[in-house]
Amino acid sequence: MTAEDDSYAALGLLGDPVRRRLYRLVAAAPEEMGRDAVAEAAGISRSLAAFHLEKLVEAGLLAVSFRRLTGRTGPGAGRPAKLYRRADGEFAVSVPPRSYDAAGRLLAETVERAGLDLELQAAARAAGAAGAGTGADLEEELRARGYAPFRDGEVLRLRNCPFHALAQEFPGLVCGMNLALLDGLAGEEWTAAMEACAGGCCVALSKTKDR
Amino acid sequence: MTGFHLAQVNVGRLVAPRDSPRVADFVGQLDELNALADRSPGFVWRLVDDGTVDAEAAAVHPRVADERFLINASVWESAEALWEYTYRSDHLRVLSRRREWFERPDGPHQAMWWVPAGHRPSVTEVMDRLARIRDHGPGPDAFTFRDRHPAPVPPRLRPRPRSRTERVRRLVR
Numbered sequence: 001m002t003a004e005d006d007s008y009a010a011l012g013l014l015g016d017p018v019r020r021r022l023y024r025l026v027a028a029a030p031e032e033m034g035r036d037a038v039a040e041a042a043g044i045s046r047s048l049a050a051f052h053l054e055k056l057v058e059a060g061l062l063a064v065s066f067r068r069l070t071g072r073t074g075p076g077a078g079r080p081a082k083l084y085r086r087a088d089g090e091f092a093v094s095v096p097p098r099s100y101d102a103a104g105r106l107l108a109e110t111v112e113r114a115g116l117d118l119e120l121q122a123a124a125r126a127a128g129a130a131g132a133g134t135g136a137d138l139e140e141e142l143r144a145r146g147y148a149p150f151r152d153g154e155v156l157r158l159r160n161c162p163f164h165a166l167a168q169e170f171p172g173l174v175c176g177m178n179l180a181l182l183d184g185l186a187g188e189e190w191t192a193a194m195e196a197c198a199g200g201c202c203v204a205l206s207k208t209k210d211r
Numbered sequence: 212m213t214g215f216h217l218a219q220v221n222v223g224r225l226v227a228p229r230d231s232p233r234v235a236d237f238v239g240q241l242d243e244l245n246a247l248a249d250r251s252p253g254f255v256w257r258l259v260d261d262g263t264v265d266a267e268a269a270a271v272h273p274r275v276a277d278e279r280f281l282i283n284a285s286v287w288e289s290a291e292a293l294w295e296y297t298y299r300s301d302h303l304r305v306l307s308r309r310r311e312w313f314e315r316p317d318g319p320h321q322a323m324w325w326v327p328a329g330h331r332p333s334v335t336e337v338m339d340r341l342a343r344i345r346d347h348g349p350g351p352d353a354f355t356f357r358d359r360h361p362a363p364v365p366p367r368l369r370p371r372p373r374s375r376t377e378r379v380r381r382l383v384r
Contacts, residue, residue, distance in 0.1 A: 115310050115315040116310075117307060117308075117309065117310045118308075118310055118311065121307060167298075169357060171294075171297070171298040171356065172298065172303075172306050172307070172309070175298050175299075175303050175307070176303065176306065176307030179303060179304070179307060180307070193301075194299070194300055194301045194302075194303055194304060196295065196299035196300065202298065202299035202300075202303065
């Protein structure tokens with residue numbers, strides 16, 4: 001099987017609505033989730049949840065770790081629980097084939113070499129502001145853009161970085177672009193601040209204080 | 212803990228002298244930026260710029276004598292710790308405005324390399340590492356985030372070949 005075949009196989013698994021719901025649940029959760037929590041949130045039996053979760057792990061869409069949830073250690077503490085989280089790998093397929101990632105990389109390299117950081121940030125801020133102008137709820141807007149937001153008290157934290165691979169390669173440029181985009185999206189009601197979420201985006205949003 | 216720490220250097224030439232209004236925003240934030248680095252997880256040490264020119268380094272690397280040439284060098288416990296500070300803290304706010312204050316680099320402007328824990332690189336050493344990337348490209352002695360090299364493994368942590376009886380003893384334990 002080629003890497004493309006692997007991607008089709010993995011993404012094909014998500015065609016099943018129940019499995020897709022479980023994947024979304026775990027991928028959007030701020031913390032790792034145990035089987036019971038997944039089953040309860042999805043409203044299905046523990047054994048059905050376990051069956052689908054294992055399929056998702058096999059395909060490389062979810063990853064597992066083992067930890068005792070009770071905080072007890074030593075003999076008698078019981079077996080550690082199996083916890084699920086979104087896997088780090090990325091799967092993308094396009095029919096017909098499209099290579100926007102390759103184009104993105106070339107554009108980033110050129111913008112970086114030309115030193116056009118500020119121009120990129122201005123465009124990103126405007127694109128964010130255009131999104132904010134539609135009157136849509138910020139949390140919904142962030143979700144639609146792939147940030148996987150979750151509320152942590154009054155703060156909106158972002159579980160996912162939609163520009164991850166490009167940000168790894170051109171961090172100064174791409175993280176600066178992302179920050180400007182979120183500044184624009186935040187509008188006047190919200191404030192974007194650098195507050196890294198482990199494994200996610202480095203920006204968090206909170207309600208602007210002096211309003 | 213590997214006995215090795217990550218040293219890093221990045222350099223830049225200001226678009227105007229340090230006391231010019233064009234770079235005032237940057238110069239005004241330097242203390243805050245350094246304080247943020249100092250309290251970041253994994254921070255070990257930072258080269259303090261006291262405004263004097265390192266004559267020894269300048270003899271080999273004339274750029275060092277330029278008043279507008281800034282050297283930022285520091286030591287971290289790991290590449291991940293340096294990454295978190297550089298790109299995922301408030302430092303990014305300042306970094307993203309680099310083109311307002313610094314000339315476009317005409318060659319490699321950053322380098323990192325592993326040093327034995329406790330080692331404090333000199334200005335000459337950090338400039339030598341930059342020159343190494345310029346002359347030979349990235350390698351284990353001078354690399355970048357994009358071409359990372361792992362820390363050397365100290366001899367006492369290197370896996371020892373075990374005898375068969377030892378392996379069996381470990382299995383039954």
